[in-house]
Amino acid sequence: MEVLRHLGLIGLLLLAIYYVPSTAIPSSQCQKQCGGVEIHYPFGIGKNCSLEWFFSVKCQVQDDISKPFIGEFELLDISLTRSTVRVLNYIASFCYNPSSGLMEKEGFGFNATNTPYLFSDVHNKYTVIGCDALAYISDSNGMGYESGCVSKCRRLSDVTEGSCSGIGCCQTSIPKGMNFYKPDFDIGFNTTKIWRFNRCNYAVLMETTTFNFSSTYINTTKFNDTSAGRVPVVIDWAIRNGGTSCEIAKRNETGTYACISSNSVCMDSMNGPGYVCNCSKGYDGNPYLPNGCKDINECIQSPCPSGGICHNTNGGYRCSCRAGRKYSRQSNTCNPDTGLIIGATIGFLVLVTFFFSGYMILQKRKLKNVKREHFRQHGGLILFEKMKSEKGLCFTIFTETELVQATNNYDKSRILGKGGQGTVYKGLVKDNMHVAIKRCALVDERQKKEFGQEMLILSQINHKNIVKLLGACLEVEVPMLVYEFIPNGTLYELIHGKKQALRISFSTLLRIAHEAAEGLNFLHSYASPPIHHGDVKSANILLDENYTAKVSDFGASILAPSDEDQYVTVVQGTCGYLDPEYMQTFQLTNKSDVYSFGVILLEVLTGQVPLKLNGPEEQRSLSSNFLSAMKENNLDVLLPSHIKEHESTELIRGLAELAKQCLDMCGTNRPAMKEIADELIRLRKLSQHPWVQTDTQPESRGLLAGTPTTGFDDIEICASGYPMLDSDNLPMNPMSSYYGR
Numbered sequence: 166m167e168v169l170r171h172l173g174l175i176g177l178l179l180l181a182i183y184y185v186p187s188t189a190i191p192s193s194q195c196q197k198q199c200g201g202v203e204i205h206y207p208f209g210i211g212k213n214c215s216l217e218w219f220f221s222v223k224c225q226v227q228d229d230i231s232k233p234f235i236g237e238f239e240l241l242d243i244s245l246t247r248s249t250v251r252v253l254n255y256i257a258s259f260c261y262n263p264s265s266g267l268m269e270k271e272g273f274g275f276n277a278t279n280t281p282y283l284f285s286d287v288h289n290k291y292t293v294i295g296c297d298a299l300a301y302i303s304d305s306n307g308m309g310y311e312s313g314c315v316s317k318c319r320r321l322s323d324v325t326e327g328s329c330s331g332i333g334c335c336q337t338s339i340p341k342g343m344n345f346y347k348p349d350f351d352i353g354f355n356t357t358k359i360w361r362f363n364r365c366n367y368a369v370l371m372e373t374t375t376f377n378f379s380s381t382y383i384n385t386t387k388f389n390d391t392s393a394g395r396v397p398v399v400i401d402w403a404i405r406n407g408g409t410s411c412e413i414a415k416r417n418e419t420g421t422y423a424c425i426s427s428n429s430v431c432m433d434s435m436n437g438p439g440y441v442c443n444c445s446k447g448y449d450g451n452p453y454l455p456n457g458c459k460d461i462n463e464c465i466q467s468p469c470p471s472g473g474i475c476h477n478t479n480g481g482y483r484c485s486c487r488a489g490r491k492y493s494r495q496s497n498t499c500n501p502d503t504g505l506i507i508g509a510t511i512g513f514l515v516l517v518t519f520f521f522s523g524y525m526i527l528q529k530r531k532l533k534n535v536k537r538e539h540f541r542q543h544g545g546l547i548l549f550e551k552m553k554s555e556k557g558l559c560f561t562i563f564t565e566t567e568l569v570q571a572t573n574n575y576d577k578s579r580i581l582g583k584g585g586q587g588t589v590y591k592g593l594v595k596d597n598m599h600v601a602i603k604r605c606a607l608v609d610e611r612q613k614k615e616f617g618q619e620m621l622i623l624s625q626i627n628h629k630n631i632v633k634l635l636g637a638c639l640e641v642e643v644p645m646l647v648y649e650f651i652p653n654g655t656l657y658e659l660i661h662g663k664k665q666a667l668r669i670s671f672s673t674l675l676r677i678a679h680e681a682a683e684g685l686n687f688l689h690s691y692a693s694p695p696i697h698h699g700d701v702k703s704a705n706i707l708l709d710e711n712y713t714a715k716v717s718d719f720g721a722s723i724l725a726p727s728d729e730d731q732y733v734t735v736v737q738g739t740c741g742y743l744d745p746e747y748m749q750t751f752q753l754t755n756k757s758d759v760y761s762f763g764v765i766l767l768e769v770l771t772g773q774v775p776l777k778l779n780g781p782e783e784q785r786s787l788s789s790n791f792l793s794a795m796k797e798n799n800l801d802v803l804l805p806s807h808i809k810e811h812e813s814t815e816l817i818r819g820l821a822e823l824a825k826q827c828l829d830m831c832g833t834n835r836p837a838m839k840e841i842a843d844e845l846i847r848l849r850k851l852s853q854h855p856w857v858q859t860d861t862q863p864e865s866r867g868l869l870a871g872t873p874t875t876g877f878d879d880i881e882i883c884a885s886g887y888p889m890l891d892s893d894n895l896p897m898n899p900m901s902s903y904y905g906r
């Protein structure tokens with residue numbers, strides 16, 4: 166018995182006459198679903214609810230369950246994005262009937278001719294099951310497409326579970342554009358002989374993804390039974406009556422273009438003529454309805470990397486990252502924002518540079534102001550004015566930089582002497598001139614104000630027995646003094662220094678003492694105003710290349726504060742040389758210098774240091790020893806042998822008498838410097854040894870105008886190497902012991 170019918174969408178055709186195609190929006194009363202299946206427009210249930218009558222879905226009640234049908238095929242689902250519907254297709258069979266001993270065919274075709282439906286060539290395959298089966302597929306009575314599939318196997322054990330590859334199961338693809346098919350079994354391939362394990366052959370066009378071949382499909386009727394004779398087939402649909410493509414349909418003047426939703430796109434049908442609509446990327450919904458395409462809130466699926474923030478936008482989304490991080494779309498990660506980091510770094514550096522240079526400029530300006538302020542405080546302006554008015558004044562105002570260069574930034578190797586008042590450096594200024602630069606340790610406020618004025622006075626002193634002050638630097642807090650450089654040490658070194666003690670003749674010492682007296686006399690009598698040296702001692706009598714005396718460090722006296730409570734004043738002089746009267750009155754007079762000069766005369770005469778720290782207490786002070794020796798008329802004990810032997814008694818007596826006058830406890834009784842100088846001239850004439858070169862006749866006073874002599878030295882109160890004379894290092898005891906006499 167052969168039953169082969171063709172099921173189709175024929176029944177729907179009858180409705181066509183009543184159906185008016187329109188793009189009218191389906192009424193909200195249209196039924197939205199049937200039997201659990203969502204019915205999306207352009208499909209619809211009932212009149213005027215679908216786009217065209219082919220998309221009309223019947224909702225039928227079968228066994229009290231409503232089921233949707235398109236034509237005679239039960240509808241499983243509608244996909245708008247794939248433009249497909251899935252319906253249940255009928256399985257065709259070719260079975261051996263043991264009771265009749267005949268093969269029986271039972272089958273259905275699928276007729277969708279003249280409809281918008283085409284079998285999906287992608288999702289479907291013509292599937293044939295059986296161990297001796299050949300089934301054909303054709304689109305219309307063998308006039309067009311015709312194909313088939315053969316399946317063979319000898320035993321049930323030959324088949325493989327899940328594998329449909331010709332052994333018990335066979336599948337073949339179909340071409341595009343098919344809307345009709347008819348299955349047919351070749352009778353030469355029958356199960357007459359193998360019916361005991363394989364009674365039925367089956368053939369059906371069906372969806373591949375839902376099919377999984379099983380060996381029980383061979384020895385049982387399970388394939389037909391479990392699916393109740395129907396399996397899913399995928400059918401492509403499209404809008405095919407408005408035009409063959411999107412382009413044409415858009416231009417169709419009847420106004421039937423179906424993609425009416427905003428944010429929708431039209432696409433040419435992948436299978437057959439016509440077009441389909443789809444929502445634009447980032448939207449979903451129904452493109453066939455006005456505003457049917459809705460924005461997708463992608464952020465629900467948290468597409469951004471952890472730590473990122475999702476921002477939904479129309480048709481898309483945006484990811485952003487925390488500050489300092491940058492979103493990379495490529496890797497969908499939040500990465501450190503190198504641009505920002507580099508930018509920030511550069512910005513920071515620029516800022517730092519800006520502030521730093523600003524700071525430097527400010528500092529520089531400040532320094533300049535400080536320098537200017539110091540200059541002003543130290544009376545630099547007055548000095549400057551004076552220098553302008555008095556042309557030919559030989560005084561230089563040095564800048565700090567010049568002196569830093571001159572001393573190689575106050576290099577230790579340049580130190581000539583160091584003491585309580587400050588440090589003296591040897592320096593080389595422009596014109597290759599050697600100078601001695603005195604850097605004072607301390608200056609008080611009063612001194613500061615008068616500094617320039619005093620510099621002016623000192624700079625005007627021009628005597629061959631006085632160390633010349635060449636200039637000063639006023640722009641530092643404590644002004645620096647620049648003297649001519651005197652190269653041959655001091656009288657102190659000459660008398661007490663081990664090397665030269667024997668070589669120097671007494672008359673030379675006498676000459677030097679005389680020259681020193683001339684220098685001091687000049688300070689006392691011819692300087693205007695008169696200057697008290699304040700620290701006369703052999704270490705302050707410098708010697709130039711010709712062993713000419715140069716009185717140095719007289720500035721100390723004039724710069725010294727006169728306030729009685731100033732300790733500085735007390736220690737101004739040097740122990741052993743200090744005028745006892747000055748110690749009581751704190752009044753520095755020219756007679757204080759005379760007292761100190763008396764001590765120098767004693768040094769010359771006796772060759773002893775003014776203060777012996779290691780002797781018995783009563784013999785420490787040279788002046789005390791001398792005075793007591795004089796009292797006891799026993800001067801000889803103090804005199805060295807070479808003087809006793811070679812010098813005339815008159816000279817020794819005269820010198821001792823002069824020294825004694827100088828050391829008088831009462832200042833007014835002491836002789837003036839002028840008198841001392843005159844007396845020394847007289848005494849020098851008494852000392853004329855044949856082996857001693859005749860000294861140039863000493864000039865009583867003289868102003869060497871203009872250029873300063875070259876080559877020189879400056880030794881401070883505290884000349885290094887003579888700690889005995891350093892007032893800083895001096896214990897108070899010897900001072901008071903001498904003071905008590």
Ligand SMILES: *[C@@H]1O[C@H](CO)[C@@H](O)[C@H](O)[C@H]1NC(C)=O
Pocket residue numbers: 185189212213
């Ligand atoms: C369908 O639409 C047509 C024209 O728009 C109208 O004449 C007809 O009454 C409608 N039918 C139903 C059932 O709404």
Ligand SMILES: *[C@@H]1O[C@H](CO)[C@@H](O)[C@H](O)[C@H]1NC(C)=O
Pocket residue numbers: 246247248432441443444445446447
């Ligand atoms: C329609 O759009 C969706 C989402 O954009 C996409 O997945 C689908 O493949 C599209 N359909 C067709 C037929 O291109």
Ligand SMILES: *[C@@H]1O[C@H](CO)[C@@H](O)[C@H](O)[C@H]1NC(C)=O
Pocket residue numbers: 171173174175178276277278279
């Ligand atoms: C298929 O249907 C069309 C009309 O829908 C009809 O003309 C045709 O005869 C049918 N074909 C078969 C084989 O039934």
Ligand SMILES: *[C@@H]1O[C@H](CO)[C@@H](O)[C@H](O)[C@H]1NC(C)=O
Pocket residue numbers: 326327377378379
């Ligand atoms: C098909 O069925 C077999 C056994 O019944 C199973 O092992 C296999 O995973 C199934 N394959 C698919 C794709 O479902």
Ligand SMILES: *[C@@H]1O[C@H](CO)[C@@H](O)[C@H](O)[C@H]1NC(C)=O
Pocket residue numbers: 267268352353354355357
């Ligand atoms: C079954 O096929 C064989 C050949 O394989 C043929 O001889 C026989 O006639 C066929 N039987 C029927 C019932 O068609």
Ligand SMILES: *[C@@H]1O[C@H](CO)[C@@H](O)[C@H](O)[C@H]1NC(C)=O
Pocket residue numbers: 321380381384385
């Ligand atoms: C069909 O074959 C399977 C093995 O593939 C077997 O387990 C089953 O019992 C058989 N069924 C019948 C009815 O013979």
Ligand SMILES: *[C@@H]1O[C@H](CO)[C@@H](O)[C@H](O)[C@H]1NC(C)=O
Pocket residue numbers: 258260271365386389390393394
């Ligand atoms: C297949 O199943 C359907 C529905 O249950 C039934 O009508 C048909 O006779 C069956 N065919 C075979 C060959 O078993």
Ligand SMILES: *[C@@H]1O[C@H](CO)[C@@H](O)[C@H](O)[C@H]1NC(C)=O
Pocket residue numbers: 186406407408409413417418419421
């Ligand atoms: C325009 O649309 C109408 C109705 O939908 C159709 O009949 C006609 O063939 C279309 N025109 C073109 C050029 O496709």
